[in-house]
Amino acid sequence: MNKNFNFCIVDDDDIYQFTIKKTIQALNYSKSIIAFSDGEEALHFMLDNLTNEEELPDIILLDINMPIMDGFQFMEEFIKIKPKLSKKITIYMASSSVDETDIKKAHEISEISDYIIKPIKQGKIKSIIEIFLKEKNTETK
Amino acid sequence: MKANLNPETIAIIAINNDDIIYQFNDGAEELLGYSASELIGQKKTNFFILDEEYEKFKKDIASKYKIKTSHFNPYTILAQNDDYDAREWTVVKKDGTRFIAHSTLIPLKSDKGENVGFMRILKNITNQKNIENDLLRKNQVLNAAEKITMMGNWQWDTVINKVEWSSNLFNIFEVNPKEKLNFETYFSFVHPEDKDIVSASFDKSIEDKKFYDLLHRIKLKNGKIKTIQLLGEVVLDENTGEVIELIGTCQDVTEQRMAEIKFRGLLESAPDAMVIVNELGVIQLINKQAEKLFGYASKELINKPVELLIPNRFKSKHSSHRGLFFNAPKTRKMGEGRELFGVNKFGKEIPIQISLSPLKTEEGLLVSAAIRDITVQKKAENKILEANERLEVLANKLTAQNTQLADFAQITSHNLRAPVSNLNSLLGFYNIAETEEEKIIAFQKFEIVIHHLTETLNTLIEALKTKNRTSIPIEKLDFKEVLDKTIQILSGQIISTNTKISSNFEDVSNINYNKSYLESIFLNLLSNAIKYKSEDRTPEIYIYSVIEDGVIKLKFKDNGLGIDLKRHGHKLFGLNKVFHRHPDANGVGLFMTKVQIESLGGTISVESEVNVGSTFSVNFKE
Structure with missing residues (x-):
């Protein structure tokens, strides 16, 4: 299997960043894992690399509660810059919140593929990658 | 000429059996315009009367004495029967003008009792006639008027109990005008149910010598019921003062009465x-x-x-x-x-x-x-208003409790689940850790998470205690004293950041509040203002009290970083919500401040502009 995709973590929780990185690395699939502590940092990175396919993430795990720019605010901005991006980016909302309003709100945004409640098990990351690769194959065929 | 027609003038004309005029007095000269010398000795009988009237006279005499032939002299017949005749004649004067005269024919006899002729006595009755005609006409008008107004008039001679009705009154009672009337005739028509009041009213009218107007029903021979109104007057004997007559009018008011009854019915049936x-x-x-x-x-x-x-x-x-x-x-x-x-x-x-x-x-x-009496509606309205007020209070309470519940749901969801899920993940990482080094890292992380979790739980317990506290000690607190104490506590930070603090508590200098809460509010808001200072400016903080809309407000105004309220307003007072990449931001201070203020019935609000500064306002309970 080719390691030709980038993982991106957007979360202000250091411990979570640490454990999820370990989990993804353990699967030994992805090319790189980049992490940002809030939505604004992630947005700036993407604005700097709009057409840089090498650096742009393929899959984002996006937290909701973050300082400066939270997950939903990031999504608003992301939708604005989406047409300028040279790459299709899959976004999962990953939060420890079991709040119905958060879940509902996330499902209403079509750019969000799914809502994952933390903690995220290894198997979940695996299925996310499998879905991603399957879609990628159908696109290239 | 008319001046001559003196009503008192009497003309006397005597004619003998040979129709020769032998007496023609001054009165005759005056009334007829002829002179006596002109006529006396002349053979003239009917020279001043109309033929048709003469013929009528002749006919009357013929029928009276049953004379079959038309060849006879009525004057002679009259004389032969020793009779006289009185009637109206039209007299034609010498100048051709006419007048109505009352004429009396009297036979003339000699001393031996022989019929010698007849005498005609004439009197001008034109005026009388005119008056009579006038009366007749007036009577007609009255009759017409009575018909139109469905009114009649009546007279009751109480002495001989004789009643007279005008012709229209016969119409109203539908009685033959020839019928002889007395009070009982009238009373027989009175509706059985009204007989008592009618007789009582008449009795009283006679007793009091004053007519009491009367409205009652009558029942006609054919069963028809009418309503009549009697108006009247009492006539008294001039000498004795006794009642001798009652006169008055009687109007058929059936229709008016029906209309009135209908109107009355409508009026009574109205719900209002x-x-x-x-x-x-x-x-x-x-x-x-x-x-x-x-x-x-x-x-x-x-x-x-x-x-x-x-x-x-x-x-x-x-x-x-x-x-x-x-x-x-x-x-x-x-x-x-x-x-x-x-x-x-x-x-x-x-x-x-x-x-x-x-x-x-x-x-x-x-x-x-x-x-319409709207007492009931008014009461209901007031009840609704009251209920509404109560509902509003309840709704506000519920909303507040709901918000608190939502706050806690969010707190458990965000602030407790996150560290627990981290613990889970770390445990997984620890279990598959292959090297001692990895295990040490895991333990270091465990420590951080557990520390964080403990802090969060402590804050939550503190908040729950604050919210559920039923009796909080209240005392009179001086704003200036609390501020001085806070400045002392924060003196290290104030000096190191060179923060300038000014205050003004002239409007309101003290408040009844919980001491530790007020100190905590001052400490949190003041330390926040210092913590989030702008690097470009010397920090300046102005603390003052005001009364706005009757609410005492304590304001903390700084010239710090400011907050983008559009983006962060909703999470400003949430637990562990931070929106500054500040090393000391822990998202606890404002959360606890809000809980404390709300537990005493107040609110906290903020105005802010990015890179200009923020003003936090503590709005105490009214």
């Missing part, structure tokens, strides 16, 4: 109280509902000013309003948009709703007021 008032504000008519509503009997109100039903404080305005209504009468609600009150007999005010309608009648413009 009805009060009918004339232009002067005098009550003309009220219905039963109005009697009930205002507690007066109908007769207590009729012909009384309508202001009797209006509370004193509205009286003066009412008469001018009434004037306006009569100027432009149209159906409308009264006092639209205002609360109206009536006052009953016992002085109690009643909330009412009034609709006015103009009513054109023969007696002029009236206004009918439909009055």
Whole structure:
């Protein structure tokens, strides 16, 4: 299997960043894992690399509660810059919140593929990658 | 010529059996215009009378004495029978003009009793005739008028119990005009149910020598019922002062009565109280509902000013309003948009709703007021208002509790689940850790998470305690003293950041509050203002108290970083919500401040502009 995709973590929780990185690395699939502590940092990175396919993430795990720019605010901005991006980016909302309003709100945004409640098990990351690769194959065929 | 026609003048003309005029007096000269010398000795009998009248006279004589032939002399017949004749004749004067005369023919006899001729005595009765005609005409007019008004007139001679009716009265009673009448004739027509009041009324009229107008029903021979109204006068004997006659009119008011009954019925069947008032504000008519509503009997109100039903404080305005209504009468609600009150007999005010309608009648413009007692609606309205108020209070409480519940749901969801899920992940990482180094890293992380979790739980417990505390000690606190104490605590940070602090508590210098809460509020808001200072400016903080809309407010104004309220406003006071990449931001201070303020019934709000500064406002309970 080719390691030709980038993982991106957007979360202000250091411990979570640490454990999820370990989990993804353990699967030994992805090319790189980049992490940002809030939505604004992630947005700036993407604005700097709009057409840089090498650096742009393929899959984002996006937290909701973050300082400066939270997950939903990031999504608003992301939708604005989406047409300028040279790459299709899959976004999962990953939060420890079991709040119905958060879940509902996330499902209403079509750019969000799914809502994952933390903690995220290894198997979940695996299925996310499998879905991603399957879609990628159908696109290239 | 007419001047000559003296009504007192009597003409005497004597004619003998040979039709020779032998006497013609001065009166005859005057009335007929001939001179005596002209006529005396002449053979003339009918020279001044009309042929047709003569023929009529002749016929009458013929029928009286049963004479079959037409060849006879009526004067002779009259003389032979020693009879006389009196009648009206038209007299033709010498100049051709005519007048009506009363003529009496008397046979003349000699001393031996022999018939020698006849004498005609004439008297001018033109004036009398005119008066008679006039009377006749007037009677006709009266009859016509009575017919039109369905009225008749009557006279009752109480001495001989003889009753006379005008012709139309016979029509009203549908009685043959030839019938002989007395009081009993009339009384037999009185409706059985009305007989008592009618006889009582007549008795009283005679006793009091004053006629009491009477309205009653009559039952005709064919069973038809009519309502009549009797108006009358009592005639007294000039000498004895006794009642000798009753005279008066009788009107068939069946239709009016029916209309009145219908109107009355309508009035009574109206669901509202009805009060009918004339232009002067005098009550003309009220219905039963109005009697009930205002507690007066109908007769207590009729012909009384309508202001009797209006509370004193509205009286003066009412008469001018009434004037306006009569100027432009149209159906409308009264006092639209205002609360109206009536006052009953016992002085109690009643909330009412009034609709006015103009009513054109023969007696002029009236206004009918439909009055509805809205006490029940008013009570219901008040009840609804009260219930609504209570609901609002309840809703506010529930909303507050809901918000708190939502706060706690969020807190457990975000602030407790996150560290727990981290612990789970770390445990997984620890279990698969292959090297000692990895395990040490995991333990370091465990420590961080557990520390964080402990802090969060402590904050939560503190918040729960604050929210559920039922009795919080309250004391009078001086703002300046609390500020000084806070500045002491924060002196290290104030000096190191070179923060300038000024204050003004002139408007409100103290407040009844919980000491530790107020100290905590000062500490949190002041330390926040220092913590989030702008690197470009010397920090300046201004703390002051004001009263706005009756609410005491304590304000902390800084010139720091400011907050983008559009983006962060919703999470400003949440637990562990941070929006500054500040090393010391822990998202606990404002959360606890809000919990403390709200537990004492106050609110906290903020105004802010990015890179200009923020003003936090503590709004104490009213």
